[in-house]
Amino acid sequence: MAHCDPVPWIEGPPPAERPYALTGGRTEPSHPLDLASLVKARDPGPAGPTEPVQAEIVGWCRTEPLSVAEIAGRLFLPVQVVKVLLGDLLTTRHLIPSMPAGTNYVNRDQLERLLVGLRNL
Template sequence: MAHLDDPAWVVQDEHDVRPYVVTGGRTRPRHAMRLVSLLAAGDALPAEPLAPEAEQALRLCRGGQRSVAEIAATIGQPAQVTKIILSDLIDCGALIIAVPDTASGDPASDPDNGTQLLESLLAGLHTHFSGVA
């Protein structure tokens, strides 16, 4: 039995509840995305204040196209939660799903090209973890 002096809410509980709050209890994004889907900043600005995770994701995409996996790793949220956050940003026009130009015949522009994908992922991981001591 808990004592009256024990805190009813501990910091550990925040990690369990936060994703639920960020997504508004939703479990599925409105837009279909894979972990390798690339997103870029759109032209519109959100009308409402954003959650810190959404602000961070939008800031990251303003620097160039980013994959869902890279965004999830950077904002520290599970992939499914990240997809819901990104879907909301797509709905308000702040993000767009980037479609590579495959008409150019450039194999590097094909998102299913395994080598290019792995190189991009490796570069993203190096960037993300370069500041971690």
Template sequence: MTEVPETPAEFETGAVVRPYTLTGGRTRPAVELGYETLVEARTPPRAGMLPERRLILARTAHEFLSVAELSAHLALPVGVVRVVVGDLVEGGQVTVHTAARPTEATAQQLLESVLHGISAL
């Protein structure tokens, strides 16, 4: 396997790439991703991939990392990382794991359940 650099600063080109070029000018990811969304690689990094994508795949091959953690590792804004991860999700290269967020109905059911439990005491 090709060794993946630790940070974008170590990429062989040394050229500065503007964040909007990494996202094709897009500001929203193809899929909804929160800062806390965990990312898991499904495929190994390949030669010819953009360095940021290779780094995401390499970093998440053996451990889940959140979008915010990936942002710190890549030294890129969270919004850019969300778009890149969204592209990887659409390409089937990563899986994301999100925490279920309670809806208003679920929260009300939980409160009613707790109330009934307290009443039964």
């Protein structure tokens, strides 16, 4: 006889809406995003989004840039769902990508010199 654990594996009440219902069943974001991608709200942005979850995201991103991982954690939603929602907000220009302070892009010449240096080792 199998023992059934009476303790539920999910804490708190079940979500009011299934996660993928928030995206209309879509699983691919319209913009390439990874866990560390930062987004921030446009200032001033267009009229607020009509979906409550998206409005909440835009509200959080008004005070500081947030990563995909942070937003997923705050919403208790799967990362892929959050990426789709963020992609929609980027498309409608409610959010814009944000680069961390001090981010420097390496140009092709620097990469080629680095590669030559590594090959000479």
